[in-house]
Amino acid sequence: MASLDPMMTSPKVTLFGAAGEVTGSCTLVESAFSRVLVDFGMFQGAPEQELRNAEPPPIDFAKLDAVVLTHAHVDHCGRLGMLSRLGFNGPIIVSDATSELLPRVLRSSATLQFVRVEEHGAGTAPSFEVLEPAHLVQSSRARDVPPVVLFGHRDADRVAKMVRAIPWSAWHELPGGMRVRLHHACHVVGAASVELELEHDGARRRVLCSGDIGPFNNPLLAAHQWPERAPDLVVMECTNGHRSLREQDAVRTFDAVVHDAVANGRRLLFPVFALGRAQQLQQHFARLSRDGALDGFQVYLDSGMAVHGATVLERHPRLLAPGPQRMMLRGESPLEFPQLHRLTSRSQSEDLRSIRGGCAILAGSGFCDAGPIVRHLLDHLEDEGTSVVFTGFQLEGSLGRALLEGATRVRVNGHERRVRCRIERVEGVSGHGDREDLLRWFAGFPQRPTRVVLNHGIADARSGFSAALATDGTTVHAPALGEPVLF
Numbered sequence: 001m002a003s004l005d006p007m008m009t010s011p012k013v014t015l016f017g018a019a020g021e022v023t024g025s026c027t028l029v030e031s032a033f034s035r036v037l038v039d040f041g042m043f044q045g046a047p048e049q050e051l052r053n054a055e056p057p058p059i060d061f062a063k064l065d066a067v068v069l070t071h072a073h074v075d076h077c078g079r080l081g082m083l084s085r086l087g088f089n090g091p092i093i094v095s096d097a098t099s100e101l102l103p104r105v106l107r108s109s110a111t112l113q114f115v116r117v118e119e120h121g122a123g124t125a126p127s128f129e130v131l132e133p134a135h136l137v138q139s140s141r142a143r144d145v146p147p148v149v150l151f152g153h154r155d156a157d158r159v160a161k162m163v164r165a166i167p168w169s170a171w172h173e174l175p176g177g178m179r180v181r182l183h184h185a186c187h188v189v190g191a192a193s194v195e196l197e198l199e200h201d202g203a204r205r206r207v208l209c210s211g212d213i214g215p216f217n218n219p220l221l222a223a224h225q226w227p228e229r230a231p232d233l234v235v236m237e238c239t240n241g242h243r244s245l246r247e248q249d250a251v252r253t254f255d256a257v258v259h260d261a262v263a264n265g266r267r268l269l270f271p272v273f274a275l276g277r278a279q280q281l282q283q284h285f286a287r288l289s290r291d292g293a294l295d296g297f298q299v300y301l302d303s304g305m306a307v308h309g310a311t312v313l314e315r316h317p318r319l320l321a322p323g324p325q326r327m328m329l330r331g332e333s334p335l336e337f338p339q340l341h342r343l344t345s346r347s348q349s350e351d352l353r354s355i356r357g358g359c360a361i362l363a364g365s366g367f368c369d370a371g372p373i374v375r376h377l378l379d380h381l382e383d384e385g386t387s388v389v390f391t392g393f394q395l396e397g398s399l400g401r402a403l404l405e406g407a408t409r410v411r412v413n414g415h416e417r418r419v420r421c422r423i424e425r426v427e428g429v430s431g432h433g434d435r436e437d438l439l440r441w442f443a444g445f446p447q448r449p450t451r452v453v454l455n456h457g458i459a460d461a462r463s464g465f466s467a468a469l470a471t472d473g474t475t476v477h478a479p480a481l482g483e484p485v486l487f
């Protein structure tokens with residue numbers, strides 16, 4: 001085999017995103033013979049963060065042998081739509097379920113980019129300001145920073161045609177000589193840890209990219225998998241490397257919030273992300289429904305993508321935990337219950353405005369910065385009979401974060417509202433494992449890995465988690481953006 005880079009003394013891994021931050025995942029794995037990119041996600045958050053997406057990393061995309069995707073969350077897959085424009089023409093390797101999610105994620109991302117440009121031109125870009133209390137006063141700057149279009153529908157469709165689904169747990173040969181294998185990551189349906197094997201100096205070396213690691217007590221998804229021997233290098237996420245969350249408390253808190261809403265006719269608004277959180281909450285509502293606790297209390301899933309995510313999950317019973325899998329084999333869905341309404345159109349979402357009395361609405365986006373949740377908030381922030389229930393991390397500078405921190409008067413898209421509804425928090429219903437889960441996952445290899453690269457974690461998470469791992473002969477790297485790690 002001819003060497004691409006005869007000067008390369010060791011294989012290397014370079015993070016071109018999610019290095020000391022939690023979005024923009026992009027990891028390049030190189031040997032002297034082959035180059036493979038794992039994930040190509042968007043940077044998310046403040047407008048200036050999102051502008052970084054328009055600057056592609058210094059990679060010769062035409063010389064990549066393959067791209068492998070861990071899962072269909074935008075911070076891991078959101079820039080794949082740029083690949084054909086950047087000169088990449090090879091396969092995009094994904095799991096079975098991810099291959100069914102990805103085309104729709106890319107298409108809706110393209111739509112959203114055009115909508116944002118149009119809104120900016122028309123001066124109608126979503127915005128919010130916190131007016132009271134004084135110490136929280138702030139305004140979003142979405143209207144000041146012009147959005148960019150990274151790719152269009154045609155690019156998204158072209159890239160979707162490059163997607164190749166491979167079976168779980170079996171080696172698959174890539175062009176250029178590397179091999180790839182997918183292991184369950186228990187994060188969202190189809191989420192994988194990606195193992196690559198490459199040749200160096202006549203020996204085979206293995207690197208495993210964890211992707212996002214789900215909690216061990218995820219009641220919905222099949223359990224984590226590990227390779228039969230520890231890889232030479234582990235690239236590991238540590239989003240919650242500094243935080244402990246207790247799922248048991250989360251379930252109890254969730255149940256109490258819902259019981260109260262059912263008994264007192266309250267309206268619950270859940271800001272959710274479409275893949276992961278929405279399905280987990282659906283499963284919890286389904287459990288309460290089977291227990292007879294919902295009665296006539298209706299639940300509305302107001303997100304076309306979340307409805308699609310549930311459908312894909314139901315098509316892959318083998319990716320589910322044993323209990324939900326048994327239900328699927330009996331012809332039932334762990335996500336279905338009589339009080340559930342899966343909404344797929346804007347007009348169905350508008351119809352919710354005329355509903356009186358208690359109900360639950362699960363709507364995106366999870367940070368309350370766009371999507372139908374904004375409309376529901378405008379309708380109900382001043383309503384004392386409503387609770388806004390946050391079930392996950394809220395990005396700094398988002399409306400969700402401001403409400404959680406106690407904003408009492410806000411202006412959303414030009415409309416001023418007093419916050420009279422209840423703000424509730426159910427911490428721990430998460431697709432991300434906490435610190436204990438991450439440590440347990442790391443201990444799951446048959447031998448302790450000797451070399452680890454930490455990605456997906458802010459500085460506190462990386463330094464705290466690094467200290468926990470850097471014992472017993474394990475070397476831990478927390479490289480800067482673009483800084484290669486040899487192995």
Ligand SMILES: [Zn+2]
Nearest residue numbers: 071073187212
């Ligand atoms: Zn994810």
